[in-house]
Amino acid sequence: MTPVYIGYFFKVEPLQPASDILIAELGELGFDSFVETEEGIEAYIIKDQHQEALVKEVSILENENFKISYTIQEFEQVNWNEEWEKNFSPILVDDVCQVRAPFHPKKETEYDIVIEPKMSFGTGHHATTHMMIQHILKDDMREKSVLDMGCGTGVLAILASMKGATPVEAIDIDNWCYLNTLENVERNNCSTIKVEEGEASLLPGRSYDIIIANINRNILLNDLPVYTDCLTENGEIYLSGFYEEDLPIITEKCESLGLKLDNHLVRENWVAVKFVK
Structure with a gap:
């Protein structure tokens, strides 16, 4: 029926x-x-x-x-x-990375990511995802272990993999996001990405050179100690999902954990910030 x-x-x-x-x-x-x-x-x-x-x-x-x-x-x-499909248009970030659906024509860009977002968050249209893409584009990902926490569509993990990161792990608590990331990882031939369904309780005992967490302020504040424990010395962590007025409280928490503010981006009052351990 x-x-x-x-x-x-x-x-x-x-x-x-x-x-x-x-x-x-x-x-x-x-x-x-x-x-x-x-x-x-x-x-x-x-x-x-x-x-x-x-x-x-x-x-x-x-x-x-x-x-x-x-x-x-x-x-x-x-x-x-x-x-x-009626509402999803392709985006171009810094003339280097295109995020598009399968039915959009391919442009000659260095990084071409094809996703079907369905219900999942993270198409690149939202300011936080856009800025996180900008951060990843600037960073050297070659041979670095990367975690994409709260991966949504998997677009950030996919870009990290395309930039040479290995291994890459993508985790989301939402089953739909988990399944959608699996689909998009396969669609972009990113065989080095491991996708899991779950939360920060999965992380103790693991180690990463780079952590990407585009979630929200309260979850970040709660889970930052776990993230920090998983970061290698001189490791980098990118945080987004909160507003510019929340940057001081995020910075205070990070500094209390031994993380040093490197730089941040602002777009439509949203923030994406980089800290180094």
């Missing part, structure tokens, strides 16, 4: 960070597919799991800092690929 879906079409002003927060809150209610649009997001849930009363109680809808409206539509079937 073909499942029936309920689709919510949100208009969001300003788009960020409201769209990210809205996706997170709807995910907790059982919404399992999201499409980012120029006006906001589309969110889908199987009709049998839909409770409109709970959606109305989502906290960000009452937040005075954002203007959010929506319409609802019922679907017999949803073609997820078609939905995100």
